[in-house]
Amino acid sequence: MATALAANSDSRAITPALDQIRAALGDNSVIADRASLAKYVDSGSLAGPDAPLPGAAVMPTSVEHVRALLAIATQHRIGLWPLVGSGPFAASADRAGQLVVVDPQRMNRILEVNEKYAYALVEPGVTYAQLHDRLRDGNPPLWLDCASQPSSSPASDFVNRSFGYTPYNDHVIMQCGLEAVLPDGSLVRTGMGAMPKSSSWQLFKYGYGPYTDGSFTQSSLGIMTKIGIWLMPAPPACQPFMITIPREEDLHAAIDILKPLKITMLIPNTVVVSHLLDDAALSAPRSKYDSGSGPISASAAAKIASDTNRGMWNIYGALYGVPPGIAVGWKVIQDAFSKIPKAGFYTNENRKDDPVFAYRSQLMCGVPAAPPSTTRQWNAGGHAEISQVIPLTGAHAARAFDLAKGIAREHKFDYPCSFQATWRSAFLAGTIPFDPNSADDRKRAQACAKSIVERMAKSGYGTVAAPAEIAAEAASTYSAHNGAFWNMHRKLKAEFDPRDVLASPFPLSKQT
Template identity: 30%
Template sequence: MSTPMLTEKYSGAPTRLAKEAARARDYIVSNRTLPTSSPQTNGLRLPPDVSLETFETAIKELQNILGEANVEVNDKPLKDGWYLDHPNTHDTFHVIPQSSLVASAIIYPSTVPEVQSIVCWANKYLLPLYPISLGRNLGYGGAAPRVPGGVVVDLGRRMHSIFNIDAENASCVVEPGVTYFRLYEEIQARKLPLWIDTADLGGGSLLGNALDRGVGYTPYGDHFANHCGMEVVLPDGSLLRTGMGAMPGPEGKDNPTWQSFQHAYGPAVDGIFSQSNLGIVTKMGFHLMPALNENEHQSYVFTFPRDGDFEQIVDIIRPLAQKRILGNIPQIRHVIQELAVTGRGKETFHEGKRPMTDDEIHEAAKKTPLGDCSWVFYGCQYGSPESIKQQLEIVKDAFFKVEGSKFFLPENVPPGHYLHDRARVCSGVPVLRELDWVNWVPNGAHMGFSPIAPTLGPSARLIHDLIRAAHIKYGFDLFPTLCVAGREMHYITNIVFDRSDVAMKERAVAMMREMIATCAKHGFGEYRTHLLFMDQVARTYSWGDQALMRFNETIKDALDPNGILSPGRNGIWPKRWRGKGWELGTRREGERSV
């Protein structure tokens, strides 16, 4: 396995993280028993209803337009790779057979006109396109196309420019291949007084994460809410600019207000391009945060001793968040993640494959820097030193009402403790640390279950108990991470599995389907999900006899009558594909499409 660096590759790690990247790679290599690549079991997977002759004709035509090197047929062995050297043909964290969801070809455009040419080409041959920014949507399907044999359009490899970093306006414009690492390093190189808001891992695409409505951990943590302006290639190949970009600027230049105000005149359309298959976003503007000095932000952690404290913790957070006393979107994590994020496997703390018991978790936690506890709260305050001191007094007063709670600052824990990485993320510095907990099992991979619940103690207890019961039933350790705001919380469950264990993967799929259905009965719906479960999740939003789905399908059929753009993504199928057996959730995997 290689360790690409940012100086060599647009998607690599920065030099400052060279040791951490090598360490993360070594963890993964030492934990792996699977081969690094495997042959495709059935050879080249063609797009549905497309003959080999038609496919070869289409590929040759596009190679003449883009150049042979930029249109790659996927007839080679499948490489799983790892986070920094990932495949763009399938899902690194495959939870079904590796070649089930696999691309027939990968296309590498370098300009917006080339993207438009690709869309027109796909309409001509009725080929399904699946655009990716980087394919690092790990836990949710990676780079895999929803329809096997779909053609992946890899926007990141040759479209990774950063435009117009404006220090005064605190904004920028990026292409799909720009990572949090890349933007951060560029801002540092220019010595600009700006912060970015990064996801847990710094190698993801700003544009891709925002379109999936991902979150970060500074006051600018809602990534889609802090975008400003898009450029979109529509399914007919035409080009659209949203917001103030819809008005031309003077002398044919971009409108100078494009990154200043999110909306235009009339309906706000940006939202229909998030979590959708209605266009290919080729540029996106973002608001950045004015940089703070070292003494103007303070990360910290609270621990709470009992599982039963959970309701009280959530009820304490709610008013603090609503009054904006809490400075960011904080995280609550179960203490088992204090064990996993060390990068050491489960076998370090436990014998056998069964889930760790509560007693075993607590016994192992006693040996960690935070000590024995059940829940860990990671937060950060922002402002002047005086205001931070006042904020922390209010926060301490509230959390110390939980009997036995403890408070830690970064200086209270060893240098290698996770709190130091959390402090970097909360100050806009992208890191790699979150890779470590995937090594909990051999050939470690994970799948995310991410429902939304109200920030209310009884709701928090209910959803936690439902998810915990499912994990006990199917034999998985429970790894909950909750991003808690004033009115809602993202209960993100990381299902860690061994890619070599077929039975374990089948249990993971079954557990996902059960949790989706069970939580939906109580009004807890996922905000994003893995490719395999998009149909099921979309159908849980069923108010008004599937009014939302019917609305989405109406827009899809109007904008994409040939159904060429990401059919099935987020459960939205165009008319040409709808009802033809491609939907999942009412049948077993393998009966039709995968």
């Protein structure tokens, strides 16, 4: 960490701006000591323990503070990087010290929970854990769809276009109305919120005129200060299930069986088809099973499968509604998957002591939860997470998995991954787990991640999430019509933010 702590020494360049920020927001609104700034940087990223720190972080408490910050940043030509707290901040070493993280942890008011219409209006620092605590005692009870960790927030998950695990999984669809401060200081409300005295800001998404909410996702066009989200009324019953598929080659058949069940919405939530290693990584690090280097041995994998009573693929979904309807749906699902040799069928009744199933069950039933371990911890804490979108068919799933796993093996890495079937497609969410303290591992992991992005794109599978260090490579695969897509967004960025005040991992800002 010593090297990282030294890396923001050019933060002197932002000192006049920080003085002005302290005067406008209060002395205790600025974090500039290096030990405290370390929390904004991910030491398990491809940059490793030397990941450069931001010059400072600021904690506004109001919209007026956010406006003041933008004015000061514009005047001093420094960059602002909004983050919810866990990060990652991921700027290059030559820029990082002149960037200031905007941490909204003090903008954490739950402005409204509307039980009649099942929505909430929150500030960007409100976490899933906080909102869930508030909803727990509601009448009627409302569920929260959580995409990652209880410490993350509905606002950042919307900006990131994350998907959770209940039927309200798609966070862009379930967002309704937002408020943002643009780089020029103007305060914008979208949808029905653009109308004074609107009675339906959180009830109807579109308003009149262009629909712009999506423009605030993965874009750095504004700092969001409020977000409306729809909440799912708790159903009479929720039955999570798990289906184990012993052989890796049966992925093809499993996804073909799953497709009609998803498209007809017989299974209405995100269905996770998790590889054995991905499930294993949620309960313990790799060293528990195999102390060697390189991809895990077949014998160690077989031992994990038998110790944890899992297949090479493990399907997780849930059924919702009244118990008789759930019973019928579960029978349809079991009949369909029983065509796969030795498929195993589980619910909470016959799988009581499985911490991974318990964790996934909580997420599928509207409870923010954290697993005993994470895929990030699988190999010494280094993780490069990359997701592609594939059409929801067995042939595509098998082809994409073989390709990505093969590339990981070429680079001598495991490939813990899962398919997450949402509407008509699935994410293939994979992790390259590496040792962040080894320069060689970091270099190989970066080459591996780049190769996956490039070769998957050649097969028609677009990357939708990638480490900041390879954001440019991921973006360059969206190159149709001479890069018209990125050209359009660069024009928008130049118009909204001519001084390039807002930075982000997405390749629109020159700040990073």
